[in-house]
Amino acid sequence: MAISGKRMMSLLKTLGFERLSTYEGEKKAAEILCEEIRTIGLTPVVETFMAPRYTVTNCSLTVTAPFEQSIPCTGYGFSGNDAKDGIEAEFQYIEGFEPIDLQNVKGKIVLITQGLTISGYEALIKAGAVGFIATAGTFRDKLSETDLDERMLRDKHTEHGKLPGVCIRVKDALSLIPKHPTRVRLTLAQEEGEAESQNVICEIKGSTYPDEVVIYTAHYDTVRFSKGFFDNSTGSAMVMELIRHYHENPPKRTVRFVFCGSEERGLLGSKAYVAAHEEELSNIRLCINLDMAGPILGKEMANVTGEEALCHALSFIYKEAGYPMVVRQDIYSSDSIPFADKGIPGINFFRAASPGTSQIHCRYDVIDILSGESLAKTTKFVAYFSDRVINAAFFPIERKMPDNMVEKIDRYLLKKKNS
Ligand SMILES: [Zn+2]
CATH class of the missing domain: 3.50.30.30 (Glucose Oxidase; domain 1)
Known part of the structure; x- marks a missing residue:
């Protein structure tokens, strides 16, 4: 079965509701993803973790003078x-x-x-x-x-x-x-605590090199007021399509798929995954993160959080495939970062929307600006690239993180103060 834009668009519609970290919507979305994985014929694993949650019980602001x-x-x-x-x-x-x-x-x-x-x-x-x-x-x-x-x-x-x-x-x-x-009165009462969020995980073991793992990540949560079609039901639908792809085309290396919760709260799902799987991280050779694709008008991009050599390899492959894109060596504010922080190279494939054609993190993150055709285009290239890596005779990407990327990751994670 070929990669289908239509199927991805239909998953976007199914996920078309607010999915705020720790709330019902996020849980419901996790269940939908689990159900879809079962439909493919695989078994999902749900891993829960705690995420911050607050409830404002009273809030007001009044000017009192003059x-x-x-x-x-x-x-x-x-x-x-x-x-x-x-x-x-x-x-x-x-x-x-x-x-x-x-x-x-x-x-x-x-x-x-x-x-x-x-x-x-x-x-x-x-x-x-x-x-x-x-x-x-x-x-x-x-x-x-x-x-x-x-x-x-x-x-x-x-x-x-x-x-x-x-x-x-x-x-x-x-x-x-x-x-x-000159004077104001501010009132704010809130309950501060935490509640459960979850990652949805699915794995297909490699036939030849089961201990060499490529991990695919996409967050499925949204901020408040957003139905998150572009950010990031698109990436979630792409990961689902890649699960189908590898279920039908058994890979030589292990492919593991993580739908991350609570990304919008500070990459909490991917951070929780990395913390819970510390011993297995040495097997993970590459993280492919998908966060935002599918705009009708846009530009194919890849931010490579890894060596310059990986940028060159990717540039070779997009030319070979006749697939125009921009490849940059950089971090990407998404779930590849906690993996990169552990030395795992990351590639963030995304399709940047043309100026004026999209809005995210608000009620205007809508499906109208997206198309199945665009989504399928990006997904097919990601599959093309990842097939070559996963079925290579020898794993072609070194598990190394250059100093300039370590520097950027540390700044992003606020290990160092921004100067
Ligand atoms: Zn996002």
């Missing part, structure tokens, strides 16, 4: 409960996190509009701010057509303490600042 105005907001997950009974304080808009920006923020609630970095959060705490207001969206947002982002802090943010914060629309911030608010 006028009164309530501003719609969402609470930052894991930003603590210091404002659970409400805090009223002076308001200040800061443009950055330099000492000059922070000299007078002690005891104040600050508005930040440049994004909340980890070092910025730490600087706010050290400077004595008592709360923060961050912005989301664009000046063009229409209430009925957009959702106000729900955000949470990561572990690294809260290493130096917690500062309660909310997120408001950039549109509201634009109208607020010219009116010079």
Whole structure:
């Protein structure tokens, strides 16, 4: 049975709902993937792990002087409960996190509009701010057509303490600042904990070299408000199609497929997989990660997290196949990173959408911009490339990670501070 764009599009439709880490949608998606694997004739394995989960129980923001105005907001997950009974304080808009920006923020609630970095959060705490207001969206947002982002802090943010914060629309911030608010009242109460998420795994043993493993990863979770057609039902559908492909064409080496949960929360599924399979990692020779393909208008790409030699090999093969693509030596913000961190080379195949033709991480991650034809094209090339690797007489890719990639991985995983 050949790789089918139609079948992939139909799986996209089946998975067409919000699949937020640890919630029902993510669980339901995992069950759908398991069922599909059983339909192929294989047995899925579900591995659970714990992921952070918060529930905001109360959240509000009100300007109290020199006028009164309530501003719609969402609470930052894991930003603590210091404002659970409400805090009223002076308001200040800061443009950055330099000492000059922070000299007078002690005891104040600050508005930040440049994004909340980890070092910025730490600087706010050290400077004595008592709360923060961050912005989301664009000046063009229409209430009925957009959702106000729900955000949470990561572990690294809260290493130096917690500062309660909310997120408001950039549109509201634009109208607020010219009116010079001087005092605001912020309330945020939340439950902070964790809940179960899961990876779905399936393996086909190699006939000749069963101990040499190529691992395929794709995340199936989404952020809030997104049905995640492009990001990343497409990659999940491609992995499913590759399972079919290798079920019908038994491979010489072992192929293992991991549908990762909680990627959007910080690659938690792939991190959990790597942590749970530490002893077996030495057998894994390559990670092929699929995160976003299928746009009707786009450009085939591959980010190679590995040696320059692998870029050259891939360039040779795409030319041989008559398949135009751009190959770069780089990391890719997705599930190949925890493997690369263990020295396993990664190739991230994706099809970048042409400018203006896609949106992700919001309600506009829709199926309309995607086609089965595009999806099948990328999947066929991935199968073409991976057949050559998996059935090679000798494994053609060295299990090595060059220093420039180690450097980038370390920065990404915040082992080093960004300079
Ligand atoms: Zn993604």
